[in-house]
Amino acid sequence: MDYRKGSIGRVFAVRVDHGEDVLSELSGLAIKENIKSAFFIMLGAMGSADLVTGPKEKVVPPKIVWSKFDDVREIIGAGNIFWENGTPKIHLHGAAGSSKGMTMGCIRKAAQAFMVVEVFIVEMEIAVKRIYDENIGFSPMTFE
């Protein structure tokens, strides 16, 4: 375990509109507003998303399983914004359900807002970067 403490910076109230790509809107906002370190919560609906729903087996590095939906799902999500190699990375986990079923996982692509997605971003005065580690196959939060 590792951690850092700090104080809270700015807060952002964000409305992602129908048909927009949630992840690219958040990345664009992070660049425009220079958000380097933040967590967020999310609620709304999505008309599609590609998400990782766990590994095939319980081994590290994992072979991940991709899932997707393109019907409409209600969403609840939690995530964060840190940068890797000069680019903002959005890490978003969400549960996505409707009367037809539920799924959840790490939402990574094609996350299209249906009607609206509302996001509340809390900036942290804590220096964090994502640095790729080939042994484990991902880019953990790394503290300076």
Added chain:
Amino acid sequence: MDYRKGSIGRVFAVRVDHGEDVLSELSGLAIKENIKSAFFIMLGAMGSADLVTGPKEKVVPPKIVWSKFDDVREIIGAGNIFWENGTPKIHLHGAAGSSKGMTMGCIRKAAQAFMVVEVFIVEMEIAVKRIYDENIGFSPMTFE
């Protein structure tokens, strides 16, 4: 996409007790404490709720599907408080599950606390109102 940035105001730690209506307790608190703009997270259990579990079809404006439960479910929720026409509106998405199954969606009525529901509200110094838009059939967060 639209957004505003600001600073954080007050924070509220709220315990909703057994049998109380979660949504009306939050609305009452918003009036009493004049909370005009906030997001929150929620955990606890509910003995009932009426919730919207997506639209019937992928069209705008959507015809929504209502679901309900009246057994006891563990809850995780995320939401916000903004006002519309002089009244606080609680927008709450939650996942609700037990050993008997899971559902999730937009919790809108009859959300009765079982044992306890704990809510942590973060006020934002950002001016937001909900204004109804008949073309899309809901009231988006609207910035001044």
Added chain:
Amino acid sequence: MDYRKGSIGRVFAVRVDHGEDVLSELSGLAIKENIKSAFFIMLGAMGSADLVTGPKEKVVPPKIVWSKFDDVREIIGAGNIFWENGTPKIHLHGAAGSSKGMTMGCIRKAAQAFMVVEVFIVEMEIAVKRIYDENIGFSPMTFE
């Protein structure tokens, strides 16, 4: 319903690493940093957890149902840290899913991080303790 208001204190960005026990890491952090009152959000994956998935019947005090998983699940969680009898208590609700299924509830034991669990803790300047109430069978947030 009861509540208190206050201001926000420190914020913590926490990375719980592969194989570590998420709940004991958070308890240890609460002791080390003297975190007496806080809420948090969580995202990541767990290789196991024991969780309470509601009561057997809709009665108070409830007889709780224990569930568990030991395959890998993607996680979204919300929780808080308050103290009871001089010890930090982590209250964590989470939804845990993979391509093989979903569960959710109150995660209480054996919550082992798989790859990583990321936690963002917001300290509140609000005095809260958990005090056990034998009539209801749990320890509600109690305000001074």
